[in-house]
Amino acid sequence: MSWILLVIAGGLEVFWASYLKYADSLLEWGLVAVFIVISFGLLTLTFRTISVAVAYTVFVGIGTIGIYLVGILTGEPFSIKQLFFFLLLVIGVLGMKVTTKEGEN
Numbered sequence: 001m002s003w004i005l006l007v008i009a010g011g012l013e014v015f016w017a018s019y020l021k022y023a024d025s026l027l028e029w030g031l032v033a034v035f036i037v038i039s040f041g042l043l044t045l046t047f048r049t050i051s052v053a054v055a056y057t058v059f060v061g062i063g064t065i066g067i068y069l070v071g072i073l074t075g076e077p078f079s080i081k082q083l084f085f086f087l088l089l090v091i092g093v094l095g096m097k098v099t100t101k102e103g104e105n
Contacts, residue, residue, distance in 0.1 A: 002049040003097070009042035010062025017063060018070045054100045061093035 016035035023029050046055045068086055072078050 002046040002055075005042045006046045006050065006055055006058055007062065009039045009046070010059050011066065012039035012042070013059065013063035014066030014070065017067050050100065054096055058093055058096050061089060061096070065090055065093065 012035050016032050016039060019028075019032055019035075023032050043055065043059050046059075065086070068078075
């Protein structure tokens with residue numbers, strides 16, 4: 001269950017971090033703040049059963065991967081070299097997941 005919460009928290013990070021570029025009004029900034037609080041709240045819950053080091057690494061990795069993909073999909077430039085290192089990041093995040101059991105603290 002903690003891994004599901006961690007993925008949701010990372011997904012919310014992708015949303016709020018990507019939306020920062022477009023937030024212009026106080027209402028939009030408030031919405032970003034709400035998603036930040038929810039995202040970090042869910043992350044904090046995962047610390048009960050997944051070590052802080054692993055959970056935070058995966059959280060940041062999901063955010064980085066997601067935001068990079070959003071950037072590509074919205075037309076930001078990228079290179080083959082960047083894609084190579086992007087794949088290394090994906091492998092690292094997946095490696096953290098498959099080598100860590102829930103409940104290891």
